[in-house]
Structures are given as structure tokens and as C-alpha cells.
Amino acid sequence: MQKRQIPASGGLTYGGTSRNEMGMTQAPSSSRPLRVTRAPAPLAGTVAVPGDKSISHRALMFSALAEGETRIIGLLEGEDVLRTADAMRALGAHITRDENGRWHVRGRGLGALTEPSDVLDMGNSGTAARLLSGILASHGMMSVMTGDASLRRRPMKRVTDPLAGTGATFLAREGGRLPLAIQGNATPAPLDYRLPVASAQVKSAVLLAGLNAAGETRVEEPVPTRDHTENMLRHFGAQVAVEETPEGGRIIRLQGKPHLIARDVTVPGDPSSAAFVLVAALLVAGSDVVISNVGLNPLRTGLFTTLREMGARLDITNERTEGGEPVGDLHVQASSLQAVDVPAERAPSMIDEYPILAVAAGFATGISRFRGVEELRVKESDRLASTVALLEKNGVRTKVDGDDLIIYGTQGAIPGGGTVETHMDHRLAMSASILGLVAENPVEIDDTAFIDTSFPGYFPLLNSLGAGFAA
């Protein structure tokens, strides 16, 4: 198995993917299949998961738009985020990593990014592609963005439709998919947009385009989504006002042309990564685990609420605020879980956690229903279909009812024995690995390489708790 190196100032190598001399992503150079057998013993110990992916992307992008040098502590060094670092370098920011693992970004200042001389390759990352499109649309230059086979399948019209209102023009493939050519506008018009889907990526793309637009950019979201963009833009000096609507949504107003100034950013542990360790500890009998320094932004913690409703023994200790975000330590003990009915409004606060919640529901007692999970269809894989296949192949019955997913719990007796296809989806691979730890028969996973996009060091971390993965 080849290990990806962390670059000091460029020249990335990737574990799961490779690039040709044009900088374009090739099919995964080598897949990493894995056979997972039951955990040999209870999981025990204390671990810290890598930095938050959403916050890490934003820290690199916003610091590249600020004046001065930003220091980032705890940046996620996963492939998705390294793609963003690579892209911001290609746009003129100076980005390095020091020997203590801190990242330094010398920004260009708002409106001062330079035209990239080559295609920007966003790899597997929807967040990188969508947020960057807002920045590129509002700079007077021509750029082309692409990604790997998974990202090239994902919808981009959800961002290019609103961004066209700035005066930028886009040329994309059928259905608005990558590769995407963008002719940005140096004097973009500010947007006033109501999100048709609950998406923090679309909200952020519109807000980022608004940075370089004179006047006020307004975004209305029917259901609140993660607000890291709003929080971090304020941290860098922008004026962002947020108002709750009587219907439970939010209106965000950004004043254009702020003076963005470099500020240190401390990245908390990613709750979406902690989710896998948490569910493993809940399901492997006798486990007792602490996950320290996990981000607890209330727009990210829907899984914790849901697991508690299922009967999880989950305590949050040492709650504090770090770098403007709430953080704490999770203490989790193996628990006997009951089925749950997850309301649709909760989906944005746990959107990436459904595959691993599905494993917990498959192990639980009773019939669970996850309501309104249609957005799962447009992730790294069609996660509704791939989560169903993960469970069904391992002997757990499921049903898709419109946009709801129904899971028939096995009362702690998942048969296993299936071969799981992960479709270039890191969350599917991690969910399958946890299912394998508690299933009665070994589980085969076709490829675990994409785990490096969001959770480098995943298997060693779980093995330090006693999981016994052969990876």
C-alpha cells in the first residue's frame, strides 16, 4: 500500500487517485480491497479524529482571499482538502505546511486571484468544486474545473444557475456536469437567492460570489444548513447578518467588498468522521471509548441527537469554544439500540451520517425510518442506492418508500458475508468496515482507498482501539 505524502509547497501525490501531466485525475491507480472480520475484543481507549473537512476547505479558500498570512492549526490533510490547497495555489495564493503540521496561507486579497494556467482538478470533492465555483465566477478570469469519475457525475447546475446571475458564464457538459469552463466577471452583480434544496455548498457558493460584488448578497434557506461559511467570513472581517424566518428557515445577508484580513484558524475534529468511531463503539459489545476535541456546531450534530433517541450511552464532556466553534469530548459506551424515526428537517444536520446510521439501525431492534433523504442520491455515490445495497448484501432488509429509507433491524444479528461495492464513496467504505466488525460473517469491501479523501489514518486509529482491521 502506497502512502500519500503531505506536500511542503506543492506536488501532491494521492493514495487513491493519480494525475497525468495535464493535472487531470485518472481512474484510481490501485484499489484497496479489504476483508473485515468481527472485532476481536471490545474497543477501548481515547482517540482524536482528523480536522473538520468543511472548515478546512473554507479556511484555505477564505485565507487565500484575505490580506496577510493566516495560520491554520489542525487542518484536515485528506485528499479532498489537499485538492483545495492545490487549487488555491494555482490561483496565486502561497500555501505551505511547516514541520509542526501548521499550514500557512499568504492570501492575494479579494478580487486579486490570478488566472490558473491549467485545469483545476477537484478530485472527489463536491465541496471544493461548488464553493470554488462561487469564487471563480466573481473574478475576471477564465478557468476550467474537473474532477474524478464520481465528481463528474454530480450536479453542478445547482450552483451555476444562481451564479449566472453575477454575469459569469459557464460551459458544462449535459446536465451541467464537470468539466466546467467558467468565464468569471470582475464586477459581479450581487445575488438574491432562495435555495431550492437544503445545501450548505450552494449557499456558500452564492455568498462567496457576493464577496467581490458591490452591495448586499442575500440568501434564504428554507431549512438551516451548516453555517461555517457565515462564521468564518465574520472571523476574517466580513459583515454577515443572519435572521431566522417564521417558517424555521434563515436569511443571510452579506455586505460585499469587505476588507478580509488574515486570521488564525483552529480546526476542530470532524463530527462526521467521529461518527464512525462512535457507532463502532456503540455496536461492539463492551466498548468504552473517548473521542476528544470533536466539533459540536449544532447544525452538525443531528446524528448525536438521533443515536441518543435510539438509546445510545453518549456523554459530551469538556465542552468549550475553540476558534469560534463549540467543541467537546464524546464518551461512548456500547449500548443496546432501538429503532428510530428521523424527521426530514433533521437531514441537513446529519446529511453525511446516514450510511453509518443505517448500519446502527440494521443492528438495532425494530424498524427505523429515515425521512426525506433524497439529497443522498447526489453524493459521491447514489447513497440511497449504495446504502441499501450495503445492508441487503449483508442480510439486512430495507425498503425505499419515496424519499424515505426504511431499515428492518436485526436485533444485534447482522448476518454479513456480503461483498460491498463502494462506488468511489469514502463514507460507504467506512460504513461497510464498521458493519464488518459486528457482522456474523466476514464482509468484503471492493475498495477502501477513497477513505483518504476525508479520514486519513482511519484504520490505524480504529486499530489503536482494538478493532483488528487487517488494513
Ligand SMILES: O=C(O)C1=C[C@@H](OP(=O)(O)O)[C@@H](O)[C@H](O)C1
Ligand atoms: O458545505 C459543506 O462543507 C458540505 C455540505 C454538505 O453538502 P450539501 O451542501 O450538498 O448538502 C455535505 O454533504 C458535504 O460533505 C460538506
Ligand SMILES: C=C(OP(=O)(O)O)C(=O)O
Ligand atoms: C458529501 C460529501 O462530501 P463532498 O460533497 O464535499 O464531496 C461527504 O464528505 O460525505
